[in-house]
Amino acid sequence: xxxxxxxxxxxxxxxxxxxxxxxxxxxxxxxxxxxxxxxxxxxxxxxxxxxxxxxxxxxxxxxxxxxxxxxxxxxxxxxxxxxxxxxxxxxxxxxxxxxxxxxxxxxxxxxxxxxxxxxxxxxxxxxxxxxxxxxxxxxxxxxxxxxxxxxxxxxxxxxxxxxxxxxxxxxxxxxxxxxxxxxxxxxxxxxxxxxxxxxxxxxxxxxxxxxxxxxxxxxxxxxxxxxxxxxxxxxxxxxxxxxxxxxxxxxxxxxxxx
Amino acid sequence: xxxxxxxxxxxxxxxxxxxxxxxxxxxxxxxxxxxxxxxxxxxxxxxxxxxxxxxxxxxxxxxxxxxxxxxxxxxxxxxxxxxxxxxxxxxxxxxxxxxxxxxxxxxxxxxxxxxxxxxxxxxxxxxxxxxxxxxxxxxxxxxxxxxxxxxxxxxxxxxxxxxxxxxxxxxxxxxxxxxxxxxxx
Numbered sequence: 001x002x003x004x005x006x007x008x009x010x011x012x013x014x015x016x017x018x019x020x021x022x023x024x025x026x027x028x029x030x031x032x033x034x035x036x037x038x039x040x041x042x043x044x045x046x047x048x049x050x051x052x053x054x055x056x057x058x059x060x061x062x063x064x065x066x067x068x069x070x071x072x073x074x075x076x077x078x079x080x081x082x083x084x085x086x087x088x089x090x091x092x093x094x095x096x097x098x099x100x101x102x103x104x105x106x107x108x109x110x111x112x113x114x115x116x117x118x119x120x121x122x123x124x125x126x127x128x129x130x131x132x133x134x135x136x137x138x139x140x141x142x143x144x145x146x147x148x149x150x151x152x153x154x155x156x157x158x159x160x161x162x163x164x165x166x167x168x169x170x171x172x173x174x175x176x177x178x179x180x181x182x183x184x185x186x187x188x189x190x191x192x193x194x195x196x197x198x199x200x201x202x203x204x205x206x207x208x209x210x211x212x213x214x215x216x217x218x219x220x221x222x223x224x225x226x227x228x229x230x231x232x233x234x235x236x237x238x239x240x241x242x243x244x245x246x247x248x249x250x251x252x253x254x255x256x257x258x
Numbered sequence: 259x260x261x262x263x264x265x266x267x268x269x270x271x272x273x274x275x276x277x278x279x280x281x282x283x284x285x286x287x288x289x290x291x292x293x294x295x296x297x298x299x300x301x302x303x304x305x306x307x308x309x310x311x312x313x314x315x316x317x318x319x320x321x322x323x324x325x326x327x328x329x330x331x332x333x334x335x336x337x338x339x340x341x342x343x344x345x346x347x348x349x350x351x352x353x354x355x356x357x358x359x360x361x362x363x364x365x366x367x368x369x370x371x372x373x374x375x376x377x378x379x380x381x382x383x384x385x386x387x388x389x390x391x392x393x394x395x396x397x398x399x400x401x402x403x404x405x406x407x408x409x410x411x412x413x414x415x416x417x418x419x420x421x422x423x424x425x426x427x428x429x430x431x432x433x434x435x436x437x438x439x440x441x442x443x
Binding site for chain 2: 076077078079111112115119124191192194195240241
């Protein structure tokens, strides 16, 4: 009986490893969110692991096959918009990605679906702070945001119209951490995507919110030239957890002492 | 062995019988095992069956939460005593790690909350998920302060959002009026 149990554990490990994501170890550091003023405390990011690449259509298809609740025509409308996985095509019995899309990042997924995927791998979505901390690395430095051309490169991507066809994950040069595609491919879900700017409805009642708001003007920000990050904060706070967009995917994170 | 099989079959059928099919947009789709202020496990789906008034709080909260609670209590007072069991009152903590059953109970006592109210604790993923389905936003700030939206939600018996309002004493009026009308007869 015990042997049998081990057999199943091993089987589970092997079947997952086929598509298991390689993760980069991100060592702890500090990060100063843009909406806080220059004299505000920095946010400390603990060490964590982050998927090196965004989750692909293929990996998500495998998840959906095992967790049928998340199939395109099954997922509760509480959790997904109508165009959830709308780029997938009807195969024999289920929807699946086009053969040309398997290694492209999965998009048209909601925050709920992304969270469920990560949980199924014993992972979680990265926080905004974790994501931004990794995103500010250039190919050679932990904090590349002061590097010449760094911001321009990101802004050039933001200036482009949303791409009709995405490219495969991992094609861009990795950053300092060995992480690919933080910029230039898709937008990504984060665990607390909607908490960077608390909505107006609560402004009257919470002193904390007021401070957030007062400091959110660009004049008091740490680096007003980092327009790209402002755009990300703006984009994130415009999202609703059930949104499914053609340019929005995700990757997973994990605690180091998992 | 036969008895064991019988038990299994009975258990299974009882379970499938007990779980109603929730609408696709029911907030109770979030599921998960939560804990009450008595540290008892509770399934979110078990809130189905009657309307529920639900809001997010945390016990260390000194500004918004007492107002939210007071707003909900005012609604409760509008309901005739014998009808009060027909609608549930639920507070969900945004800081489950800090809000032990003991501190939830202390909060309830301090705010003179009826013991019939349910105070729910979930893990942080569940709380974030439930908050998102109720269009809530919150951020845990250093020193355990939380910036959060003060929305109060009225769920129907199946867990669908019937109405949402700000939890201020004036903002709560639409929900209060609705409930007052409902029980006026």
